[in-house]
Amino acid sequence: MSPRNKLKVDLVIPVFNEAGIVAQMHARIRAAIDSLPYAFTFIYVDDGSSDATAEELSALAKSDQRVRVISLSRNFGHQAALTAGLDASRGDVVISLDADGQHPPEMIGQMLDLCAQGYDIVQGQRADDARLGRFKKWTSGGFYKILNAVSGTRVLPGAADFRAMSRRSVDALKAMPEYHRFLRGMVSWIGFKTAILPYHQEGRVGGTSKYSLGKMFRLAMDALFSFSLAPLYVGLSLGGILLLLALAEMIYVLSFWVTGRTSNLAPGWSSLMFVILIIGGMLMVLLGFIGVYVGYIFQEVKRRPVYLIKEKTGGDE
Numbered sequence: 001m002s003p004r005n006k007l008k009v010d011l012v013i014p015v016f017n018e019a020g021i022v023a024q025m026h027a028r029i030r031a032a033i034d035s036l037p038y039a040f041t042f043i044y045v046d047d048g049s050s051d052a053t054a055e056e057l058s059a060l061a062k063s064d065q066r067v068r069v070i071s072l073s074r075n076f077g078h079q080a081a082l083t084a085g086l087d088a089s090r091g092d093v094v095i096s097l098d099a100d101g102q103h104p105p106e107m108i109g110q111m112l113d114l115c116a117q118g119y120d121i122v123q124g125q126r127a128d129d130a131r132l133g134r135f136k137k138w139t140s141g142g143f144y145k146i147l148n149a150v151s152g153t154r155v156l157p158g159a160a161d162f163r164a165m166s167r168r169s170v171d172a173l174k175a176m177p178e179y180h181r182f183l184r185g186m187v188s189w190i191g192f193k194t195a196i197l198p199y200h201q202e203g204r205v206g207g208t209s210k211y212s213l214g215k216m217f218r219l220a221m222d223a224l225f226s227f228s229l230a231p232l233y234v235g236l237s238l239g240g241i242l243l244l245l246a247l248a249e250m251i252y253v254l255s256f257w258v259t260g261r262t263s264n265l266a267p268g269w270s271s272l273m274f275v276i277l278i279i280g281g282m283l284m285v286l287l288g289f290i291g292v293y294v295g296y297i298f299q300e301v302k303r304r305p306v307y308l309i310k311e312k313t314g315g316d317e
Contacts, residue, residue, distance in 0.1 A: 006037060006039040007038050007092050007112075008038070008091040009038045009041070010043055010089040010090065010095070011033075011040060011041065011096075011097065012045065012085030012086060012094060012095070012096040012097075013029075013042065013043065013045070013096075013097060013098070014045045014047055014078055014081035014098065015045065015046050015047065015057065015081075015099045016046075016049055016081070018049070018100065019049070019051040019053045020052075020056075021099065021101075022044075022053060022056040022057060023056055023059070023060065025099050025100075025101055028101070029105040032106045032108055033105065033108055033109075036112065038093075041068060041090075042060075042066055042067045042068065043068050043085045043088055043089060044067065044068070044069045044070070045070045045072065045084050046069060046071040046072060047072050047075050047076060047077070047078070048072050048073065048075035049075075054071060057069045060314075061313050062314075065314075067314045068088070068312065068314040069311075069312065070088055070309055070311075070312055071311040071312070072307050072308060072310060073309070073310040074308075076307045078161070079183055082096055082161060082183055083183070083306050084306075084307045084309065086170055086174065087174060089170060093112065093165065093166060093167070094164070094165050094170050095108060095112075095164045095165075096161055096162065096163060098161070098162070102201050102202055103160065103162035103199070104199055104200075104202060107199055108164075110197060111124075111164040111197060112164065114164070114195045114197065115164055119166075119193050119194065120166040120168065120169040120193050120194070121163060121164070121165050121166070121169055121187060121192050121193070122164040122195045122197050123156060123163045123195070123196055123197065124159070124160050124199050125156055125157075125158045125160070125197065125198045125199070126159075126198075126199065126200075126201050127158070127198045127199065127200050127201075154188060156184075159188075160184075160201075161184065163187065166192070169187075169190060173186060176189075176190075177306075179306060180296060
């Protein structure tokens with residue numbers, strides 16, 4: 001097949017403070033794909049790195065004509081960087097993977113084989129890994145159980161941002177311009193034909209994970225509040241329970257009047273304070289949920305871009 005007729009495949013690779021790793025990972029990806037009969041383009045997205053990552057990416061763009069570099073104006077986050085790469089892609093198939101080596105590029109060939117069989121999405125699923133800590137396993141498993149229980153969109157447990165997508169599925173994803181982005185849920189929501197490809201997550205080539213506990217928590221909140229109204233229904237349920245308790249209390253008090261035991265009705269300060277605290281706490285929780293949704297709406301209606309591009313280099317730029 002001539003180069004002109006080859007299937008075009010874009011590799012979207014977000015990068016943040018990965019100096020000393022970029023060139024090594026690029027060589028590994030090249031070793032995995034150079035024998036494949038496809039026309040590959042590398043789209044590296046520098047998510048506002050503060051180290052020498054930008055210089056290393058610039059050197060890659062000069063040494064490999066297939067490399068395009070998109071530099072964001074600041075650190076917008078992993079999901080925004082992935083979005084920037086997907087928006088810039090033009091290939092028939094788009095594959096996203098991280099630059100830290102935990103997504104094995106040796107599986108790209110298998111992904112493309114499944115795409116050739118008619119699958120629009122080939123989703124990488126992280127297999128159980130004994131190296132993962134108990135806390136990580138517990139929080140990850142609990143998150144997906146809760147999300148799938150309260151959301152109408154099922155997200156595959158262990159799903160990662162290591163996936164291949166057809167052009168029409170990428171275009172469908174680009175039609176969803178929401179500000180708070182949880183791409184794993186969004187990819188599931190569009191509903192295209194999907195194949196699951198399990199993989200064993202390898203250790204990082206170097207450096208440290210950029211997903212701190214706080215960032216993981218914010219991503220979980222984006223997923224929960226973007227794909228479910230369950231928190232609001234929790235507040236309604238708690239209100240219903242309080243009404244039932246109030247009815248039970250009313251019946252209990254009336255029983256003293258009916259039986260003529262009104263002398264036994266003594267005001268109870270502790271029980272009164274307990275009820276006030278319970279009601280106040282539930283109201284504050286419900287108002288907090290409403291406040292989060294209002295905040296999300298506020299950020300959406302401002303129509304700010306998900307990311308801002310500072311510079312493009314390499315390729316056709």
